[in-house]
Amino acid sequence: MAETLSGRARELFAPLGPTYDRYARLLSFGQDPRWRRFLVSRLPVGPDETVLDVACGTGAVALELVRQTGCSVVGVDQSPEMLAEARKRIGARLIKTERIRLVEASARELPFEDASFDGLTAAYLLRYLDDLPAGLAELARVLRPGATAALLDFSVPQSSLARQAWNVYVDAGLPTLGRAISPGWHEVGRFLGESIRRFDAEWPPERLLAAFREVGFESPSARRLSLGGCLVGGGLVGVTDRDQVSHALLTSLLGLTGSGTVQQPGRRRAPPVAGETRENLRSARVAGRGGRPRSGAWPTACGRCS
Numbered sequence: 001m002a003e004t005l006s007g008r009a010r011e012l013f014a015p016l017g018p019t020y021d022r023y024a025r026l027l028s029f030g031q032d033p034r035w036r037r038f039l040v041s042r043l044p045v046g047p048d049e050t051v052l053d054v055a056c057g058t059g060a061v062a063l064e065l066v067r068q069t070g071c072s073v074v075g076v077d078q079s080p081e082m083l084a085e086a087r088k089r090i091g092a093r094l095i096k097t098e099r100i101r102l103v104e105a106s107a108r109e110l111p112f113e114d115a116s117f118d119g120l121t122a123a124y125l126l127r128y129l130d131d132l133p134a135g136l137a138e139l140a141r142v143l144r145p146g147a148t149a150a151l152l153d154f155s156v157p158q159s160s161l162a163r164q165a166w167n168v169y170v171d172a173g174l175p176t177l178g179r180a181i182s183p184g185w186h187e188v189g190r191f192l193g194e195s196i197r198r199f200d201a202e203w204p205p206e207r208l209l210a211a212f213r214e215v216g217f218e219s220p221s222a223r224r225l226s227l228g229g230c231l232v233g234g235g236l237v238g239v240t241d242r243d244q245v246s247h248a249l250l251t252s253l254l255g256l257t258g259s260g261t262v263q264q265p266g267r268r269r270a271p272p273v274a275g276e277t278r279e280n281l282r283s284a285r286v287a288g289r290g291g292r293p294r295s296g297a298w299p300t301a302c303g304r305c306s
C-alpha cells in the first residue's frame, strides 16, 4: 500500500474511472452533484475567463463550470485513468470541447505560471494533500490577485444525531455497498470513513481557514452542507502591497489618474498546458470584464467557521 496520501489516491482511483460518476452519486444519496453545483456557484467568473479545476477526476466540476458560467476550464488530475474517463465524458457532452483542456499533473507541482488563472475549484482534493499548507500555497500561486478559489470535501457532521447516522453509514454501509459493487469500490468504502475522520480531526474548519489565510487568501470562509457531510471553503487571493505599489507606479507612468483597479497587475494570459499549444487556450481576462456578478459570491460563515 502507498505510503503517501497522494500515492494512496493514485491506487484508489485507478480502477474507478468508468463507474465513478454513477456510484459517487448513488453512495452520496444524490448529494454529490448538488455539492458541485454549490461549489461552482461560488466563483464569480464569466465566459472570457479561465478556471483551473484541480483533481478534476472524470470532469464533473469542469462540466458544471462551463454549464453555469460559460468559462474555459483547465482540468488537472494525477490519474490517467480518471482523465481518460473525463475525455470520454466531455467528448460526449460538449459540442465545443476546446472549452475544457485536461492535463495530467500533481496538485503538488502545477505546471503553470504564477497568477495564470481567474478562479480555481477543487472537489475532494484536500484529504489527499500530503502537505496541506504547501498544497494550498501551490493553488494560490497559480491564481491572479483578486481571483476566487472554492474547495470542497467530505466532513464529519456536527450534531450528535447526524453524526451517529453518519458513523453507521461510513463504518458499515459504505464498505458493504462497496463490496457489492466491485473490489475497487470495496477498497474506497473501507478507506473513506477513516480518511474523513482523520482530516476533520487534523484540519477542523477554523484551522483550515487559518491555513487559507496563511497562504494569501483574504477573508476565507466555509460552509457546511447536507447536515455537515460536506464542507465548502475558500476565499479570494489577496492583492499584495507589492501589486498595489507596482500598479500605482504603472498608472502614474502611463499618466493615468483615478483609483483604477488593483487587479490589473496580476493579469496573465492563459497558461500553457503540457503537450498543447498556448494558442489553443483562451486568454485569461481581467476580473469584472465578462465576469458574471454572482449573487452572494461567497457563503456567509457558518456556526463553527469564520
Ligand SMILES: C[S@@+](CC[C@H](N)C(=O)[O-])C[C@H]1O[C@@H](n2cnc3c(N)ncnc32)[C@H](O)[C@@H]1O
Pocket: 006, 009, 010, 013, 036, 054, 055, 056, 057, 058, 059, 060, 061, 076, 077, 078, 079, 082, 105, 106, 107, 108, 122, 123, 124, 125, 128, 129
Ligand atoms: C474523489 S475524486 C474527485 C474527482 C472530481 N473532483 C469530482 O468532483 O468528481 C478525487 C480525485 O483527486 C485526484 N487526486 C488526488 N490527489 C491528487 C493530487 N495530489 N494531484 C492531482 N490529483 C489528485 C484523484 O486522482 C481523483 O481523480
